[in-house]
Amino acid sequence: MNVLDLIRPSIKALKPYSSARDEFKGNTDDMVFLDANENPYENGVNRYPDPQQGTVKDLLSKLKGIPVENILLGNGSDEVLDLIYRAFCEPNIDNIITLPPTYGMYSVLANINAVGIKEVQLSDNFQPQVDKILQIADNNTKLLFLCSPNNPTGNSFSQKSIEKLLKEFNGVVVIDEAYIDFSDVPSWIERLKEFPNLIITQTLSKAYGMAGIRLGICYASKEIISVLNNIKPPYNVNELTQQRAIEQLKNHELTQSQVQCILHERATLVDKLKKVSFVSKIYPSDANFVLAKVDDATKRYNELIEKGIVIRNRTSQPSCENCLRFTVGTQAENETLIKVLKELK
Incomplete structure (x- = not known):
């Protein structure tokens, strides 16, 4: 599978917006910035934030052992998930698969983006029914959402089941690891390089105690991250959020x-x-x-x-x-x- 073949044609052809801070990437020390129509009077937040959140990503890269090019940050995980929908799902044509009971925003975002929803209920012991998932998928099934550890059940999904889905599902597998820090099961970040169709989402809202700053994290191939970067709002993570995230990540x-x-x-x-x-x-x-x-x-x-x-x-x-x-x-x-x-x- 070439995962880029799953990207919507309009997204592939998109010329991304280039912000003033995107155009200048040099050393900012002692520079005079007259490019972004900001208020020049310093108060700590009068300048636009780093559109690529470089310092936050550097810290995450060291903590997780993942290159910066494999990381995207969003205004909460919900923005990250919405960007994934926008990149892969053609409205009124494509569909996704969810495994209820699970996090309700997967379906809400599908409805917002006019994307169809196929559901395969978890087994009696709250595990994915792999064969049923693979059978229900069709040529327009672009995304499969696996919440592991799962909300609201709390359990982690079988590694064997997830691996089979990654190998045999002809779309993108999104593993939501919002609660991974409370689990003994290893994160799928460790195997990111093996699966070009794998996207992992995490958050600072749970273990890191930063629900109030709204910072979601996406780990994926550099090709997928590049596409998501092209469609994200230019300054989607504000300066105050970045500052608080940096403080918390330094105090691991x-x-x-x-x-x-x-x-x-x-x-x-x-x-x-x-x-x-x-x-x-x-x-x-x-x-x-x-x-x-x-x-x-x-x-x-x-x-x-x-x-x-x-x-x-x-x-x-x-x-x-x-x-x-x-x-x-x-x-x-x-x-x-x-x-x-x-x-x-």
Whole structure:
């Protein structure tokens, strides 16, 4: 497969917008910038941000062992996913495959971009049904979305299943690894060079504790990254976001420490949820949340709201009837949750 053959013809022919900062790539020290019609009075954000987020990418490159040319940054992972749709899917012609229960934005973005949706429900143990996926794909199926670890179920997908899909699916496989830092399963970044049709998305919103700055990350071949760069807005990641991301990425030890605390609290939360009378099942989790089956999810959700605790009711999702999703909080937050749950009748 030549993955570039999957790019929309209009995107291939696109002449990308060249911003003022794209045109100048030299040393900025002691330079006078009169090219971008900015307000000249310095306040820290009066200049346009680096359109290619060079410093952030350099730090990610060192942390992940991936060349900068294989990295694209977006205004949250949702922008990254939207760019992927725009690059590969012809509106009102092409379609994608999702595996419910899964992250709802895959379908929302498909609808926004007028792209068809094919669904293959996960198996009873929340794994991809590989043969069904390959059978349902047609010549206009451009993207397959795999969320691993999966949201809302929390489990990682079989490496063997993913590898087979990468080898046999005649389109682009997008692996959403938003929760990979909480898992013992290795990231598919390690095998990026093997599969030209592989795109991996990650985020600073979970393990790195930066949900408020909205920074999504895409890892792919340099050919795919080049196409996505051509269609992204020129200054899609603002200066304040870049500054905060740089600070956090330089303090990687803090992130690792917090992840270990969350993993410890996850194990403790699971043990205590098992002792709640109306909890009948707790699903294995490789994420920073736990999915649990209860007697009446809507009733318990509303009771917790009344007690000032907000969780997610996932009972409307396929195979998640009467399931609640609990994010792992601090020790104090988790203890408050368990205390309230045990008080409910």
